[in-house]
Amino acid sequence: xxxxxxxxxxxxxxxxxxxxxxxxxxxxxxxxxxxxxxxxxxxxxxxxxxxxxxxxxxxxxxxxxxxxxxxxxxxxxxxxxxxxxxxxxxxxxxxxxxxxxxxxxxxxxxxxxxxxxxxxxxxxxxxxxxxxxxxxxxxxxxxxxxxxxxxxxxxxxxxxxxxxxxxxxxxxxxxxxxxxxxxxxxxxxxxxxxxxxxxxxxxxxxxxxxxxxxxxxxxxxxxxxxxxxxxxxxxxxxxxxxxxxxxxxxxxxxxxxxxxxxxxxxxxxxxxxxxxxxxxxxxxxxxxxxxxxxxxxxxxx
Amino acid sequence: xxxxxxxxxxxxxxxxxxxxxxxxxxxxxxxxxxxxxxxxxxxxxxxxxxxxxxxxxxxxxxxxxxxxxxxxxxxxxxxxxxxxxxxxxxxxxxxxxxxxxxxxxxxxxxxxxxxxxxxxxxxxxxxxxxxxxxxxxxxxxxxxxxxxxxxxxxxxxxxxxxxxxxxxxxxxxxxxxxxxxxxxxxxxxxxxxxxxxxxxxxxxxxxxxxxxxxxxxxxxxxxxxxxxxxxxxxxxxxxxxxxxxxxxxxxxxxxxxxxxxxxxxxxxxxxx
Numbered sequence: 001x002x003x004x005x006x007x008x009x010x011x012x013x014x015x016x017x018x019x020x021x022x023x024x025x026x027x028x029x030x031x032x033x034x035x036x037x038x039x040x041x042x043x044x045x046x047x048x049x050x051x052x053x054x055x056x057x058x059x060x061x062x063x064x065x066x067x068x069x070x071x072x073x074x075x076x077x078x079x080x081x082x083x084x085x086x087x088x089x090x091x092x093x094x095x096x097x098x099x100x101x102x103x104x105x106x107x108x109x110x111x112x113x114x115x116x117x118x119x120x121x122x123x124x125x126x127x128x129x130x131x132x133x134x135x136x137x138x139x140x141x142x143x144x145x146x147x148x149x150x151x152x153x154x155x156x157x158x159x160x161x162x163x164x165x166x167x168x169x170x171x172x173x174x175x176x177x178x179x180x181x182x183x184x185x186x187x188x189x190x191x192x193x194x195x196x197x198x199x200x201x202x203x204x205x206x207x208x209x210x211x212x213x214x215x216x217x218x219x220x221x222x223x224x225x226x227x228x229x230x231x232x233x234x235x236x237x238x239x240x241x242x243x244x245x246x247x248x249x250x251x252x253x254x255x256x257x258x259x260x261x262x263x264x265x266x267x268x269x270x271x272x273x274x275x276x277x278x279x280x281x282x283x284x285x286x287x288x289x290x291x292x293x294x295x296x297x298x299x300x301x
Numbered sequence: 302x303x304x305x306x307x308x309x310x311x312x313x314x315x316x317x318x319x320x321x322x323x324x325x326x327x328x329x330x331x332x333x334x335x336x337x338x339x340x341x342x343x344x345x346x347x348x349x350x351x352x353x354x355x356x357x358x359x360x361x362x363x364x365x366x367x368x369x370x371x372x373x374x375x376x377x378x379x380x381x382x383x384x385x386x387x388x389x390x391x392x393x394x395x396x397x398x399x400x401x402x403x404x405x406x407x408x409x410x411x412x413x414x415x416x417x418x419x420x421x422x423x424x425x426x427x428x429x430x431x432x433x434x435x436x437x438x439x440x441x442x443x444x445x446x447x448x449x450x451x452x453x454x455x456x457x458x459x460x461x462x463x464x465x466x467x468x469x470x471x472x473x474x475x476x477x478x479x480x481x482x483x484x485x486x487x488x489x490x491x492x493x494x495x496x497x498x499x500x501x502x503x504x505x506x507x508x509x510x511x512x513x514x515x516x517x518x519x520x521x522x523x524x525x526x527x528x529x530x531x532x533x534x535x536x537x538x539x540x541x542x543x544x545x546x547x548x549x550x551x552x553x554x555x556x557x558x559x560x561x562x563x564x565x566x567x568x569x570x571x572x573x
Contacts, residue, residue, distance in 0.1 A: 003520035008353075008426035010417040035548045071415015071435035078395035078414045090396055094527050097418045098394035154544075158537035165533040166526045167421035168388060176529050179537035187544050210555050217547040225540060 002236055007168040009290045015069035019062050020160045020282045021189070023104070024182055025275075026058020027153035028190020030111055032211070034150025038143055043204040047211065049118040050197045052146075054190070055111035055153060062104055062156070080105065096163035100156075107156050110149035113137050117145065157186025164285070171289040174236045177229035178285065184225050188218040189278035192260075192271035212267040215260070215274060223257050244288035251280035305404035306447065307383055307505030308456060308464055309472040311479055312517070313490070315376040315463040317360055322349065322378075324458035325358040328443065332433050352379060354431035357440040358455050363516060377508065377517050378455070378464055381406065381427045381440035382494060385502030388526045389419035389428060397436075404469070404505055405442040413437050424501075424523035442506075469505055476509055483511075493519060500524065 033051025036044040067076045075083070079101035082088040092098040113133070119125045120134025137145055161182030164172035172178060195211045230237060240248060256277010260270035325331070332355050334340070342348050347362035359379045366372030383405045390398040390406055397412035398419060408419070408428075413436035420428045420437060431438040443453035451457075456466035465472060473495050483490035493514050494504030500523050514521050 001515060003424060003522055003524065006426055006515075006518060006520040006523075007424055008351075008420050008429055010421040011430070012417065012421075031544075032548065035545075035552065039549065039552055069416075071417070071430055071437075072413070075395070075412075075414035078397070078412060079416070082396055083412050084396075090394070092392075092394065094530060095392045095394055095418070096530070097392060097416060101394060154541045158534075158541065162530070162533045162537055165529040166392065167418075168424040168524070168526050169421050172421075173526065173529060176532035176536055179533045180540035183537050183540050184544065206555060206559070210551055213551050213555075214548055217551065218544060221540065221543060221547070 002170060002174055004168055004170040004173050005292065009169070011290065012286060013290060015065045017282050017286050019065040019069070020182065020286070021279050022058045022065070023062040023160055024157040024186030025189040025193055025278065026055045026062065026111070027107070027155070027157035028186040028188070029058070029194055030055035030153030031150045031187065032190055032194060032214070033114070034146045034153070037146040044207045045121070046201040046203040047194055047198045047207045049122065050194055050201045050203070052111060052115040052118045054193055054197065055149065056115035059104065059108035059111045063108055066104065096159050096166050100159045100163060103152060103155050103159060107149065107152040110145055110152055113145050114142070114149050117142050154183060158183035169289050170292050171233065171236060171239060171285060175229050175232040177225060177232055181222070181225045181229050181281070184218060184222045185278050185281050188215055188222055188274050191215040191218060192274035195267050195271040208267060212264065215271070216264045219257050219261055219274065223253070226253065239288060239292060242288065242291070244284045244291065247280055248284040248288070252277050252284060256280060303402050304468040304470070305505060306442070306467065307405070307469045307472060307507070308380065308466055309476045309507060309509070310378055311463050311465070311509045312375065312377040313483065313488070313509060313511060314461045315360070315378055316461055317362055317374070317376040318460060319360045320458040320460060321455035321464055322356070322358045322360055324454040325440070328454035329357060331355045331357065352427050352439070353429035354438045357381070357438070361518060375512060375516065379518070380455070380506055381442070382425055383442055383505035385497065385505065386525055387501070388422040388424060392418045392422040392526055394418060401444055403442065403444070403447055405444065407441045407444050408437055408439060410434055410436045410438065422526040424520050476507065479509060
C-alpha cells in the first residue's frame, strides 16, 4: 500500500479538469504558432493567427476557471501578492501552484498581445488603443512576444501535471511522468484544434499537412510517455481496475491515440478524436485519484 | 522565543469518550455537519470517520474483531501532526499557512483563498475545506489559547491524559518512559513521529501505537510533496525539447519536399 493512500482528496474536479485541458490545448497551440512565427513561410500566417486566438481565448478561460474554483474567488490575487503586505510579491519557486499562477498571468498577457498583433495584421482592430498596441507588436516585437508566449504555453501545458505530482495523492504523486504526459497531450490537442480551425481562416494545405504530421509525431510520443507513466506507477496500477481505467484504456489510448494514428490521412477526423482523447486523459487521471477515498474509509476502518 | 510545543497521544489509555472532539468543536466554534442531524457510519462505532475542515479532532475507533468475543478495540485521538517539515506550508501559494513561535503550523483563514493545494499536499489527510468559511482549515493547536498561557482545549478536556500537551523535548522523554513500561509488561509499543531525525523532521503531535501505523490510518513513511518536483520538471522539459525538435524537423522536411516538388518554392524563413 502506497503512503499516498492516506491523504485527502482536494476536490479538484469540474473547474480544474476543464482548466487543465484548455490550458494545455492553448499552450500547445501557442507553441506551434510561435514555431511558425519564427520559422514559417507567409502561407503559414493563417495558422499563426489562429494559434494566437486559441491561446488568448484559452488563457482567459483558464484564468476564469481557476478563479471560480477557489473557495474564496475574490481572494484570487492572494496568489500573486502578499495580502498582508501589498504590493509585495507572493511567489514560491518550489510550489507549482504558486509559479503556475504567475505563469498563467504572463501567458495570458503574451498570448493576448500576440493575438492583437495578428488582428492588426489583418486590419480587424477598430478600437484605436488596441490598434496601437497591435501595431507595436507587429512592428518588430512579434517574434519576441511570440517566442516568450510559446515557451510559457508549453510551461502551462506541463506545469499542470507537475502540480499534480507535487502532492501526496495516489496516482499523481506516485509517478514523475504526469508533467511530461500533460505537456505532450497539450501539444497534440493544440495541433488538433488548429487543424480544425485553420482551414476556416484561409490556411494553405501545406500548413495543415505540417500540423497533421506534427500531431502524428506528438501522438507517438504521447503513447510512449503514457506507457512510461503506467510503468512508473508499478503496483499502484491496480487503481485502474475501475471505470476510470476503462476510460484510460478505451478513451485515451484507443479513441484518443491509436484511432487518430490510423486516421492520419483524414486530419479533420483524427483531430476530433485527439481533442476527445486529451479531455479524457485529464478526466481519467484526475477522477481516478479523486475517487479513491482515504485508505481508512476504503479499508472499512 | 517559546519552546516548541505539541501533543503526545498515548493511544493505550484512550477510552474513546470523544471529550477532545467536543472540546475542540466548542472552543473553535466549528459548525455541525449535516445541519446537526447525526449520520451513522453503519459499519463502526466511529461516526466521525475522518478529520476535515469542521472536525479538527477525530477519535478513531479501530475494531479488530475476528468474532464476537475474539478481538480488541484500538482508539486514537487523531489531529494535525504539526510537522517540523510541513508539506502544506511548503506548497501554500498564498502564504496563508505559517509556522508560529510555538513551532506549530497554523492556517490564517483571512489569507487562505481555498485553492486546496494544502489538502492534496498533506500526507495524513488532515486538512479540508470548511464549507462555512470557504477556506482550508485544521487544528491550530489552539494558538489563541497558547498565546495567553492556556492549554489546548482537547488535552485540557481529556479525562485519561491520553492527550498530553507540553514542550516537545519533555513529551519525548515521557513517551519513551511509557514505551519502556509497556514493553516491560509484554505489550508491543512504538512511538510514531517522535524521532526528530525521522520522516518530516519529526511530528510535533506524535503517538504511542500498539500496532502498525497503517492500522491507525497513518502512512508508514510520510513524505514532502516536493520530492517529485525536480524529476517531474526535468521530464517535462525533456519532452518539450523532443516536441520542439520534431516540429522543426517536420517543418524542414516540408520545405525540402516543396523544393524538390514541381513548382516548389525556395526555402528561407521569411514571412509576410
